Amino acid sequence: MTKLPSNLTNSIKLLRTKLDLTQDDLAKKTNCSRQTINAIEKNKYSPSLLLAFKIAYILETNIDEVFGIE
Amino acid sequence: MTKLPSNLTNSIKLLRTKLDLTQDDLAKKTNCSRQTINAIEKNKYSPSLLLAFKIAYILETNIDEVFGIE
DNA sequence: ACATAATGTAAAAAATATTTTACACTGTAA
DNA sequence: TTACAGTGTAAAATATTTTTTACATTATGT
Numbered sequence: 001m002t003k004l005p006s007n008l009t010n011s012i013k014l015l016r017t018k019l020d021l022t023q024d025d026l027a028k029k030t031n032c033s034r035q036t037i038n039a040i041e042k043n044k045y046s047p048s049l050l051l052a053f054k055i056a057y058i059l060e061t062n063i064d065e066v067f068g069i070e
Numbered sequence: 071m072t073k074l075p076s077n078l079t080n081s082i083k084l085l086r087t088k089l090d091l092t093q094d095d096l097a098k099k100t101n102c103s104r105q106t107i108n109a110i111e112k113n114k115y116s117p118s119l120l121l122a123f124k125i126a127y128i129l130e131t132n133i134d135e136v137f138g139i140e
Numbered sequence: 141a142c143a144t145a146a147t148g149t150a151a152a153a154a155a156t157a158t159t160t161t162a163c164a165c166t167g168t169a170a
Numbered sequence: 171t172t173a174c175a176g177t178g179t180a181a182a183a184t185a186t187t188t189t190t191t192a193c194a195t196t197a198t199g200t
């Protein structure tokens with residue numbers, strides 16, 4: 001990563017299924033909609049940092065394990 | 071942190087001054103406005119995850135060192 | 141005291157994230 | 171085959187983030 005990063009990646013699906021959670025489960029636990037989880041999981045847009053923290057918290061890890069940058 | 075986290079904190083000013091950068095410097099390097107850096111630094115709102123990553127990158131550390139949650 | 145750099149702030153507009161409602165598709169269990 | 175859970179997606183509305191312009195305040199150097 002030599003330049004200013006600009007592309008997000010994520011391992012939500014991997015971590016989520018490891019905990020046997022559906023998109024809907026994760027949505028409810030993070031207080032957002034299933035569509036939002038789906039969109040973030042499929043990289044439709046960059047979530048707010050707060051939501052990213054919540055997702056990492058529910059997935060029992062930290063942001064850098066859930067999201068990456070390129 | 072026993073509950074779903076909901077309050078952000080940050081060490082932007084500390085890390086920024088350690089690198090001798092002004093708000094404007096950091097803004098330019100992260101491709102955002104000085105007002106945005108100022109607002110985030112003063113916790114006015116939760117930035118996008120992408121901007122958070124960029125800030126951490128310019129501050130030569132990772133998100134968890136720059137931002138915290140309560 | 142003066143000039144200037146850095147920061148704080150505000151309001152309106154623009155861009156982006158998120159919700160809501162709704163429906164289609166896939167796989168799987170009965 | 172039917173029913174249902176899980177996922178993908180779309181469009182409109184709403185909420186939030188970010189930009190832009192502009193000005194006030196604070197600190198610092200001369």
